Amino acid sequence: MTASAVEIQARTLSGYADASRLRQVHDRDWVLDQVQGDPEVLLDLGSGIGQLLRSALDRHPSLRLAVGLERSEHRIAEAAERLRPYGDRVALHQADLTVPAPLEYRPDVVTMTSVLHWLYPDEDRILAWVGDHLAPGGHFLLTTYHPARDEHGLGGEDDLVRDALVALGAERESVPAVFAAGEGDADGAVLPIATRTRTVEDLAGLLERYFRVESVLDRDAVVHIEDAGQYSHFHAATFGDYYSRLVPPAQRAEFFRAVGDAAWRRQGERGWVSNMPVRLWKLQPRD
Ligand SMILES: C[S@@+](CC[C@H](N)C(=O)[O-])C[C@H]1O[C@@H](n2cnc3c(N)ncnc32)[C@H](O)[C@@H]1O
Numbered sequence: 578m579t580a581s582a583v584e585i586q587a588r589t590l591s592g593y594a595d596a597s598r599l600r601q602v603h604d605r606d607w608v609l610d611q612v613q614g615d616p617e618v619l620l621d622l623g624s625g626i627g628q629l630l631r632s633a634l635d636r637h638p639s640l641r642l643a644v645g646l647e648r649s650e651h652r653i654a655e656a657a658e659r660l661r662p663y664g665d666r667v668a669l670h671q672a673d674l675t676v677p678a679p680l681e682y683r684p685d686v687v688t689m690t691s692v693l694h695w696l697y698p699d700e701d702r703i704l705a706w707v708g709d710h711l712a713p714g715g716h717f718l719l720t721t722y723h724p725a726r727d728e729h730g731l732g733g734e735d736d737l738v739r740d741a742l743v744a745l746g747a748e749r750e751s752v753p754a755v756f757a758a759g760e761g762d763a764d765g766a767v768l769p770i771a772t773r774t775r776t777v778e779d780l781a782g783l784l785e786r787y788f789r790v791e792s793v794l795d796r797d798a799v800v801h802i803e804d805a806g807q808y809s810h811f812h813a814a815t816f817g818d819y820y821s822r823l824v825p826p827a828q829r830a831e832f833f834r835a836v837g838d839a840a841w842r843r844q845g846e847r848g849w850v851s852n853m854p855v856r857l858w859k860l861q862p863r864d
Pocket residue numbers: 597601602604622623624625626628646647648649652672673674675689690691692695696815
C-alpha cells in the first residue's frame with residue numbers, strides 16, 4: 578500500500594512554512610523584539626526551517642553569525658536553502674538537544690521557540706548547556722506553551738487527537754490508555770503534549786535552577802482555520818507522525834483527516850480550534 582500525501586508530509590515534516598502561519602510564526606517577532614543592542618552571535622535551538630534566523634539576520638546587521646541547531650535533516654535542508662543568500666553569516670548543525678554537544682560559539686542571544694516540550698523530561702540538560710554557553714551579559718529568550726490538561730495529563734492537541742480516535746471507533750474513556758500503551762518501548766507510548774509542556778509553575782521551578790528571570794510576557798495563541806484540510810496539514814507539519822502511530826498504518830490517512838474534521842467541528846462550536854497561553858521568558862544565567 579502506498580502512503581498518502583499527508584502521511585509523507587508527516588514523515589518529512591514538510592509544509593511548515595505554510596502551516597506555522599496558524600500558530601508558531603507569531604513567536605518570531607515577539608521574541609526578536611526582546612533582543613537589545615547589537616548582537617554579534619545568535620543561536621536558535623530547534624531552528625526548524627530557519628525562519629527566525631532569517632528575520633534576525635535582516636533585523637540585525639551587527640550579527641556576524643546566526644547559528645541553528647536542529648534535529649530534522651529535512652528541516653535543515655529547507656533552512657539551508659532559505660538562508661543561502663546570507664552566506665557565511667549562517668551555520669546550521671544537526672543536533673539532538675536532549676544530548677547537547679559542546680559548541681565553539683559563545684552567543685550573546687540564544688532563542689528557543691515552540692521546542693522545549695519536545696525535550697521533556699530531559700530539559701535540564703539543554704538549560705544547563707545554555708547557561709554554560711551564553712556570552713557574559715547574554716540573554717536566553719524562550720517561548721513555552723501551556724494548554725489546560727485533564728486528570729490524565731491530556732490537553733491541547735491531545736484533545737483533538739482524542740476526538741479523532743473516537744471518530745475512528747475508540748471508546749473515549751480508553752484514549753488515555755491508548756496513549757500509554759507500549760510504555761517502555763522505544764517507539765511505544767505517546768506522552769501527552771499537555772504533560773510535556775508542564776505547568777508555568779513547574780517550569781518556573783526548573784528554569785530558576787539555571788537562570789534569573791529578568792521578565793516574562795504572556796499572550797494567547799488562538800488558532801482559526803479555513804477548512805478541515807488546512808488543519809490536517811497543520812497537524813502533519815507540526816506533529817509529524819508523533820500521534821499517527823496511535824493507529825495502525827492502514828488507518829493513518831484516515832487519522833489525519835479525522836484530526837482535521839475534529840478541529841473544524843471545534844471551531845464551529847467554540848469559534849476557534851485552540852486557544853492556549855504562551856509565555857516568553859527573558860532569562861540570564863545565574864552567577
Ligand atoms: C514546533 S517546531 C518549532 C520550530 C521553530 N523553532 C519555530 O518556532 O517555528 C519544533 C522543532 O524542534 C525540533 N526538535 C524537536 N526535538 C528536537 C531535539 N531533540 N533536538 C533538536 N531539535 C528538535 C523539531 O525538529 C522542530 O523543527
